[in-house]
Amino acid sequence: xxxxxxxxxxxxxxxxxxxxxxxxxxxxxxxxxxxxxxxxxxxxxxxxxxxxxxxxxxxxxxxxxxxxxxxxxxxxxxxxxxxxxxxxxxxxxxxxxxxxxxxxxxxxxxxxxxxxxxxxxxxxxxxxxxxxxxxxxxxxxxxxxxxxxxxxxxxxxxxxxxxxxxxxxxxxxxxxxxxxxxxxxxxxxxxxxxxxxxxxxxxxxxxxxxxxxxxxxxxxxxxxxxxxxxxxxxxxxxxxxxxxxxxxxxxxxxxxxxxxxxxxxxxxxxxxxxxxxxxxxxxxxxxxxxxxxxxxxxxxxxxxxxxxxxxxxxxxxxxxxxxxxxxxxxxxxxxxxxxxxxxxxxxxxxxxxxxxxxxxxxxxxxxxxxxxxxxxxxxxxxxxxxxxxxxxxxxxxxxxxxxxxxxxxxxxxxxxxxxxxxxxxxxxxxxxxxxxxxxxxxxxxxxxxxxxxxxxxxxxxxxxxxxxxxxxxxxxxxxxxxxxxxxxxxxxxxxxxxxxxxxxxxx
Numbered sequence: 001x002x003x004x005x006x007x008x009x010x011x012x013x014x015x016x017x018x019x020x021x022x023x024x025x026x027x028x029x030x031x032x033x034x035x036x037x038x039x040x041x042x043x044x045x046x047x048x049x050x051x052x053x054x055x056x057x058x059x060x061x062x063x064x065x066x067x068x069x070x071x072x073x074x075x076x077x078x079x080x081x082x083x084x085x086x087x088x089x090x091x092x093x094x095x096x097x098x099x100x101x102x103x104x105x106x107x108x109x110x111x112x113x114x115x116x117x118x119x120x121x122x123x124x125x126x127x128x129x130x131x132x133x134x135x136x137x138x139x140x141x142x143x144x145x146x147x148x149x150x151x152x153x154x155x156x157x158x159x160x161x162x163x164x165x166x167x168x169x170x171x172x173x174x175x176x177x178x179x180x181x182x183x184x185x186x187x188x189x190x191x192x193x194x195x196x197x198x199x200x201x202x203x204x205x206x207x208x209x210x211x212x213x214x215x216x217x218x219x220x221x222x223x224x225x226x227x228x229x230x231x232x233x234x235x236x237x238x239x240x241x242x243x244x245x246x247x248x249x250x251x252x253x254x255x256x257x258x259x260x261x262x263x264x265x266x267x268x269x270x271x272x273x274x275x276x277x278x279x280x281x282x283x284x285x286x287x288x289x290x291x292x293x294x295x296x297x298x299x300x301x302x303x304x305x306x307x308x309x310x311x312x313x314x315x316x317x318x319x320x321x322x323x324x325x326x327x328x329x330x331x332x333x334x335x336x337x338x339x340x341x342x343x344x345x346x347x348x349x350x351x352x353x354x355x356x357x358x359x360x361x362x363x364x365x366x367x368x369x370x371x372x373x374x375x376x377x378x379x380x381x382x383x384x385x386x387x388x389x390x391x392x393x394x395x396x397x398x399x400x401x402x403x404x405x406x407x408x409x410x411x412x413x414x415x416x417x418x419x420x421x422x423x424x425x426x427x428x429x430x431x432x433x434x435x436x437x438x439x440x441x442x443x444x445x446x447x448x449x450x451x452x453x454x455x456x457x458x459x460x461x462x463x464x465x466x467x468x469x470x471x472x473x474x475x476x477x478x479x480x481x482x483x484x485x486x487x488x489x490x491x492x493x494x495x496x497x498x499x500x501x502x503x504x505x506x507x
Contacts, residue, residue: 093481102466111385
């Protein structure tokens with residue numbers, strides 16, 4: 001923020017997200033909601049047990065949390081130096097240059113958009129199933145999916161603090177449900193009692209370990225979104241980093257305890273078999289046996305609202321990435337305008353709504369399964385994109401501080417970034433090698449390269465766009481990743497040219 005006029009971008013106030021709109025609590029709830037805790041517990045955990053046969057899933061969450069905590073050390077430090085709604089691509093731009101940043105921006109836009117749109121498939125399926133179970137009504141999955149698109153579109157155009165309240169209420173309720181059945185599982189254990197076998201490192205041995213890592217790390221998706229809201233927080237230099245560490249810590253404890261409680265309820269020796277027999281209904285079956293049908297019915301309802309909170313959280317992130325890209329000329333400039341009334345990236349939100357409607361309609365017209373195809377395909381494509389961004393960002397953080405001559409002062413943080421980047425690269429390689437398993441395709445299926453190819457294509461398009469800007473519009477290229485700081489470049493250029501136009505009159 002510069003000057004008494006409060007202009008915070010080189011294009012004027014309309015190019016700025018409204019500052020001070022979201023506090024520590026709201027930010028934490030927003031990033032946690034993206035991970036959809038109940039969806040992870042009810043969906044990801046039984047799937048990982050069933051498909052991978054890894055009994056030590058609780059230990060897996062602990063180990064991955066350690067890797068992500070290492071990543072967060074450098075990532076949080078970077079967030080103190082760069083405040084930009086473009087987060088990943090802004091950091092990569094500042095470390096590796098505008099071309100790499102442009103490529104990263106398109107990967108981020110494609111990845112988070114895929115994650116958000118994919119969840120509509122799960123939501124549509126769940127609402128359709130509830131209508132059939134409780135109302136005896138036959139409802140095509142795409143009807144509630146498109147209705148959810150409309151609801152999210154309205155909320156996404158409103159103030160971020162209102163969004164945070166909606167997300168927060170839904171998140172707290174779903175977490176309380178998980179805590180209740182965790183306690184019930186531990187109070188009424190399976191035949192092996194309250195066993196700690198799941199934390200034995202020997203339980204991680206197996207051919208499915210690499211793919212299990214991919215499933216489990218997807219459960220943490222969301223913690224890395226905190227810097228996206230840096231421009232809209234107060235005291236971003238401390239709040240953003242604090243929220244990231246809290247999100248990783250909370251997720252690690254929450255997921256490790258929940259996956260352990262599931263194993264205790266069935267018995268470690270039977271958890272894989274039970275998951276294969278019951279599938280996605282495993283949690284509901286175990287809960288029904290201990291807490292009754294009323295609790296299970298309520299669990300179904302709030303499982304659905306938790307999915308809605310997840311969609312809204314991802315929608316907000318995509319809208320802000322689009323806003324940042326429009327503001328810096330990577331997308332049409334109209335996308336980089338904030339609403340005068342709410343301060344939200346309204347056009348970026350509208351753009352993501354259009355993408356959602358198009359994809360949902362396309363899958364519906366093609367007769368594809370909303371879970372097996374829309375949710376699984378898009379979810380894994382998005383997770384792959386985010387994982388790639390984390391690997392590249394780890395490198396960019398190191399280069400950024402080395403180039404600034406701060407390598408010695410930041411040495412511990414750079415070591416953490418290097419270790420995290422290496423570990424995340426290993427997981428990325430596992431994801432690419434086992435992508436057919438992740439998307440439930442047959443071995444040798446072209447989907448194993450077509451779907452990851454979407455992320456590769458986004459990176460190539462972004463890099464070519466960046467190179468074109470470098471050749472044709474070098475001044476605009478120089479602003480990639482700068483966000484609000486580009487305002488200072490405009491002021492300097494005006495002074496050098498001898499201009500006397502008032503600050504913030506547009507451009």
